[in-house]
Amino acid sequence: MILEESYTLSNGVEIPKLGLGTWFISNKDAEQVVKEAVKIGYRHIDTAQAYRNESGVGDGVRNCGVKREELFVTTKLDAGKKSYQEAAVSIDKSLEKLGLDYIDLMIIHSPQPWSKFGGDDRYFEGNREAWRALEEAYKAGKLRAIGLSNFEKEDIDNILENCSIKPMVNQILAHISNTPEELIQYTKEKDILVEAYSPIGHGELFKNEKIKEMAEKYNVSIPQLCIRYDLQLGLLPLPKSENPEHIKSNAEVDFTISKEDMEILKNMEAIEDYGAASIMPVYGGGFDLKSIISYIFQRIASIFR
Template sequence: MLQETYRLTNGVAIPKLGLGTWFIDGDKAAQAVRDAVEQGYRFIDTAQAYGNERGVGEGIRTCGLGREQIFVTSKVAAEAKTYESAARSLDETLSKMGLEYLDLMIIHSPQPWAEFRVENRYFAENREVWRALEDAYAAGKVRAIGVSNFLQDDLENILQDSRIKPMVNQILLHITNTDQALLDFCRKQGILVEAYSPIAHGEALKNPAITRMAAKYNVTPAQLCIRYVIQLGTVALPKTANPAHMRDNAAVDFAISDEDMQTLRQLKKIESYGEFDVFPVFSGKPLA
């Protein structure tokens, strides 16, 4: 699975499975990246909001592979809602990471975290941030650009006058939380969906229905969850700093039947993410 890729609309190859680094402390991020690369991972995802870009960059530079062999993503902070602040933050990310370019840069959220999913949709501001990403793309600072946590109308706002369509939309996606309408819209627009937290922040591991289905396939619940989002045609970005978990998460070379995929789509939604229901990156706002 670690060798399999999708193609973005500009032809850039992107691995189907990557390593998420959310909540991996900066002083541990470099080793996590090196461990992931040793396991065969070639896609590392970070963000300005994670506070670990410097460590992730160190890991990429010291992992023993050429820069062109690793697909690196970061995200413009949700609070950067002007052209100038977005452009400046991207240059700061490159400086912190010690990299000449990123493979993918995305807008982390359509609203600042303190105003996530509120009435003010920041449509005009997001068009300005998008223009900064388009210019960074034209300048060769990034190989691809996209968004995260964008709903359909957020995407339509960008699409209406963009020079370049968003190439990805990274969203919360897991068994019991599958927005099929948004997936269909993205597919129609040629936007690849990336699934962050495909294991529902660990809560999926406690779900009896998921556990039973995993046993049917002789896999772990985590492996079932990762395979589920991949079979939806999305990128899977499970987060872990544990090398054993990295290895297990990549062992997903099996197929879930169409019937079982439909069953998993219809499971009752996980309503709570435990300690991850509220966390700093969302400024205290609930995730779901």
């Protein structure tokens, strides 16, 4: 069962092969979602400072009935923290909000602040400073592992060439039809585990008839096919759901996609439009505050439909 399997990071720490993403899960709902996931068998929970639900996630971790050492908690350093002092203070704030003595994995959410995402400035110096703060927290025992998110090759090299502790993880957008093979291969060559957020393409892959046909061929759901795809690439998928049935179903991936079908899935036409989420920087959009606020209200409204 995939929930009982793990990868081993470069520092020897074990990380469960499947995690629960919590993006856009409200702070008030996060505790119950975490409890349900843990009851199902999940032991890996992924949050972020930017999600504004760390305290709810922490409540779920502390009150789920499973020993803390059996759980793996990830959070992300806000993308705008590009100085040592800011990052150091922010790390301690996450510990406080989560209500935990240590965090299993903390990663820099983006090499660039979200308002500058995709721009020419890669913030090399700021990332080195943020990384120094993560290294010190790691050495102090506050963090069991440290890593990156949304980092391209040049951003990874900037850290590798200036660090005393190498990154253990790079969390990126990777799903059927959007598989950055060169970045994945390069990251693995550096002994850095690749995590895959939005393994179902933020829900857009439900609209793909070819993927639907492939899922039917294996007698599985589209999310199960997508999650299995990432696993067979040696990635760690982080599907997000608040629905206990979906959370459970997402872990039922005990099947194998053939080599031929993996190639078909890998080479499917890439998603160019992520729907309403296209305005978000990670899905190719620029930082338009009005659009992002509008999107957030759409998501909130959808909860009450």
